[in-house]
Amino acid sequence: MSFSPTSLERACDRIRAILTIPLVTLSVLLILAVTSVLPTSPADPDLFARVALGRLIQTTGTVPNVDPFAFSPKLPLWIDHEWLSGVVFWNIVSRWGDAGLIALKVGLVCITATLTVAAARFASPGANPSLLFLVLCLGQGIYSWGSTLRCQTFTYLFLAYQFFALVVHRQRNNHRYLITLPLIAIAWVNLHGGYALGMTFLWLWTLLSFLEGRRSWFLVAVSVLTSAAPLFTPYGFFTFSRCLVDAIMMKRPTISEWAPLWHHPLLFGGLLVVIAILVAGIALTRDIRRHILPLGVLAYAIYCGISHLRFVTATVMVCAILGGVYVDAFLRKARQLFPLRVERLERVVTVAALGVIAFCVVTIARASARSSTYRLDYSAYPVAAIQWLRDQKIEGKLLVDFNNGSFALWRLYPRMTVSMDGRYEAVYAPETDQINTDALQLGTPRSERAINILQPTHALIHLSSTAEELAPSILSSWNVIHRDERYVILSRANFGGNSVAHESRGTTDIWQPLF
Numbered sequence: 001m002s003f004s005p006t007s008l009e010r011a012c013d014r015i016r017a018i019l020t021i022p023l024v025t026l027s028v029l030l031i032l033a034v035t036s037v038l039p040t041s042p043a044d045p046d047l048f049a050r051v052a053l054g055r056l057i058q059t060t061g062t063v064p065n066v067d068p069f070a071f072s073p074k075l076p077l078w079i080d081h082e083w084l085s086g087v088v089f090w091n092i093v094s095r096w097g098d099a100g101l102i103a104l105k106v107g108l109v110c111i112t113a114t115l116t117v118a119a120a121r122f123a124s125p126g127a128n129p130s131l132l133f134l135v136l137c138l139g140q141g142i143y144s145w146g147s148t149l150r151c152q153t154f155t156y157l158f159l160a161y162q163f164f165a166l167v168v169h170r171q172r173n174n175h176r177y178l179i180t181l182p183l184i185a186i187a188w189v190n191l192h193g194g195y196a197l198g199m200t201f202l203w204l205w206t207l208l209s210f211l212e213g214r215r216s217w218f219l220v221a222v223s224v225l226t227s228a229a230p231l232f233t234p235y236g237f238f239t240f241s242r243c244l245v246d247a248i249m250m251k252r253p254t255i256s257e258w259a260p261l262w263h264h265p266l267l268f269g270g271l272l273v274v275i276a277i278l279v280a281g282i283a284l285t286r287d288i289r290r291h292i293l294p295l296g297v298l299a300y301a302i303y304c305g306i307s308h309l310r311f312v313t314a315t316v317m318v319c320a321i322l323g324g325v326y327v328d329a330f331l332r333k334a335r336q337l338f339p340l341r342v343e344r345l346e347r348v349v350t351v352a353a354l355g356v357i358a359f360c361v362v363t364i365a366r367a368s369a370r371s372s373t374y375r376l377d378y379s380a381y382p383v384a385a386i387q388w389l390r391d392q393k394i395e396g397k398l399l400v401d402f403n404n405g406s407f408a409l410w411r412l413y414p415r416m417t418v419s420m421d422g423r424y425e426a427v428y429a430p431e432t433d434q435i436n437t438d439a440l441q442l443g444t445p446r447s448e449r450a451i452n453i454l455q456p457t458h459a460l461i462h463l464s465s466t467a468e469e470l471a472p473s474i475l476s477s478w479n480v481i482h483r484d485e486r487y488v489i490l491s492r493a494n495f496g497g498n499s500v501a502h503e504s505r506g507t508t509d510i511w512q513p514l515f
Contacts, residue, residue: 009347012346012347012350012351013347015350015354016346016347016350019131019350019353020128020131022117022121022128025117025128025129025131025134026113026114026117028131028135028353028357029113029117029131029134029135029138030110030113030114031357031360031361031364032135032138032142032356032360033109033110033113033138033142033145034106034109034110034360034364035360035363035364036142036145036146037105037106037109037142037145037146038102038106038364038367038368038373039363039367039373040146040377041098041101041102041105041147041148041373041375041376041377042146042147042148042376042377042379042380043147043148043376043377043378043380043381043407044147044148044149044150045380045403045404045406045407045422046150046151046406046422046423047089047101047147047148047149047150047406048406048407048409048410048411049069049086049405049406049409049410049421049422049423050082050085050086050089050090050151051086051089051090051093051410051511052069052086052406052409052410052413052513053080053083053086053087053090054083054085054086054087054088054089054090054091055086055090055094055513055515056068056515057083057086057087057090058087058090058091059515062234063080063083063234064078065077065078065079065234065235066078067423067427068413068414068417069409069413069417069418069421070405070409070417070418070419070420070421070427070428071397071417071418071419071454071455071456072419072420072428072429072432072435072436072454073428073429073431073432073435073453074427074428074429074432075426075427075428075429077239078426078427079235079239079240079243079426080423080426081189081190081192081193081195081233081240081243081244081247081426082151082191082192082193083190083234084187084190084191085151085154085191085192088191089101089149092104093511094511097509097511098374098375098376098510098511099374099375101148101149101376102148102373102374102376104149105145105148105149105153108145108149108153108154108156108157109142109145109153111157112153112156112157112160112317113138115157115160115161115163115164116160116163116317116320116321117129117134117320118164119160119163119164119167119321120134120320120321120322120324121324122164122167122168122171122172123167123170123171123294123321123322123324123325124324124325124328125171127324127325127328129320129324129327130324130327130328130331131353132349133274133277133320133323133324133327134320136270136273136274137274137316137317137319137320138316138320139270140267140270140271140274140312140313140315140316141156141312141313141314141315141316141317143267143313144156144313148376151191151192152192152194152310152313154187154188154191154192154194155188155191155192155194155195155197155198155314156194156313156314156317158184158185158187158188158194158195158198159194159197159198159201159314159317160317160321161177161184162181162184162198162201162202163201163317163318163321163322164177165177165178165180165181166178166202166205167321169216169219170209170214170293175218178218178219178222179222181202181222181225181226182222182225182226182228182229185198185226185227185229186229186232188229189229189230189232189233189240190232190233193244193247194314195229195244196244196245197304197311197314199226199227200300201297201300201301201318202223202226202227203223203227204296204297204300205219205293205297206219206220206223208292208293208296208297209293211292211293212289212290212292212293214293230244247425247426255424256309257308257309257310258308258309258310259308259309260306260307260308260309261305261306261307261308261309261312262306263309264309267309267312268306271302271305271306271312271315271316274316274319274323275302277323277326277327277330278298278319278323278326278327280326280330280333281323281325281326281327281328281329281330282295282326282329284326284329284330284332284333285325285326285329291325294322294325297318297322298318298319298322298323301314301315301318301319302315302319376510378510380403381404381407382404382407382408382460382462382486382487383510384484384486384487385460385482385484385486385487385488385489386407386408386411386412386460387411388482388484388489389411389412389415389416389458389482389489390411390412390415390514393415394415394416394458395415395416396415396416396456396457396458397416397417397418397419397454397455397456397457397458398412398416398417398418398419398456398457398458398459398460399419399436399439399440399451399454399456399458399459399460400418400419400420400421400459400460401420401436401440401460401462402420402421402422402433402436402437403422404460405418405419405420405421405422406421406422406423408421408460409421410513411510411514412514413514413515414514414515415514416458419436419439419454419456420432420433420436435450435453435454436450436454438450439451439453439454439456440459440461442459442461442470442471442474442478442490443471443473443474456492457491457492458481458489458490458491458492459478459489459490460487460488460489461487461488461489461490462486462487463483463485463486463487463488470488470490474490476493477492477493478490478491478492478493479491479492479493
């Protein structure tokens with residue numbers, strides 16, 4: 001069937017009008033989100049330690065304040081601000097395995113996106129949020145759900161709900177959702193330390209409301225009660241709050257998520273585009289004094305996002321929610337100045353959007369039909385080597401690198417403890433990371449000194465493509481007790497153990513604990 005140019009243009013205009021319908025806009029965003037997070041699910045390195053803690057809490061009936069999983073130098077008090085996430089994750093995997101975690105991930109991203117779009121609509125009365133701008137923001141933040149599941153996904157969910165409650169209260173003076181924030185904060189503070197970021201946004205919103213002349217003592221009361229949530233942690237208000245502040249202020253130069261955003265050019269460029277659109281719209285906004293609150297919150301959110309990669313998702317969520325008015329002003333001005341060009345561009349974007357939506361629907365359908373979609377990807381981990389240790393029922397202290405420590409402790413505890421894992425400064429003494437790094441450089445003087453401190457019984461070493469054989473100086477102190485295509489397991493010579501060639505029986509249930 002052929003269309004004349006006029007018919008095609010009219011069809012594009014009708015489709016564009018349909019895409020501005022709120023429910024359709026939300027549906028498109030959800031399709032894009034599911035397409036981004038469903039097809040692949042690499043297991044996050046920190047997931048296993050979370051599950052291990054959840055299992056430990058279930059078996060002991062209490063939240064431990066001393067770490068049992070590691071043997072290297074540790075802090076005397078273990079304050080885990082994500083302990084409840086571990087309980088949630090363990091209860092899911094123990095019942096539904098990998099598929100349960102993947103379903104939770106998809107569900108959380110969909111609910112978060114829905115709350116974000118709803119908040120954006122309330123924040124911009126009289127103007128539908130731009131689908132293109134929402135997609136641009138989504139593209140900057142969706143990577144946070146890319147791995148299987150991380151504790152911060154709860155923060156994004158609660159942050160979206162908090163802004164929804166605040167916007168509804170601001171626009172309609174409706175207390176219905178705002179009054180639930182203190183109760184939600186009790187769960188939030190035990191699920192993830194991002195609760196602290198939520199409190200900074202809440203208090204900033206409250207203070208800026210007063211500067212605008214909108215005095216709401218009800219909002220102040222809610223902020224105070226929400227800030228009291230650390231009272232309901234296992235560690236007490238002051239101990240937990242002090243730990244949370246220390247964690248926020250601590251520098252983590254070796255972890256990419258804590259690096260400034262300009263270290264990640266693609267995300268930095270995308271955020272700059274978002275900022276440029278907002279700045280252009282803000283410049284066209286009249287009576288700027290009425291916008292003290294949204295502009296102040298936007299400025300703070302952008303500062304956070306540029307300072308640390310880990311804040312980018314929260315940043316673009318805030319931009320999507322509070323930026324609608326300014327994006328609308330920018331688009332209106334562009335249509336006035338360049339009506340024909342903007343109209344043609346919108347039609348081209350509409351056609352492209354239909355193609356993208358069709359591609360996403362097909363991708364979701366194909367992913368849904370594959371059984372591998374409902375299994376986690378463990379290819380980054382020493383599955384075979386760790387399985388061999390389980391099969392042999394070996395006990396001891398395993399020297400392991402930062403990224404594999406969480407996987408090893410989940411699969412081997414209590415028979416083996418580990419030297420290091422991704423819990424980092426929450427568990428380990430400040431010097432432990434460097435000691436562990438030195439110890440893994442086998443055959444060097446620094447390694448010998450570090451091993452004398454740690455006293456491991458075994459070591460898990462990754463085989464590089466350029467070094468298939470271990471140096472004789474290493475073999476004089478260690479025995480090779482297992483070798484596969486990617487890893488070797490060594491045993492300290494003074495602890496005994498002969499060199500063996502043994503293949504594991506293969507992976508059984510990855511979520512079957514030893515305790």
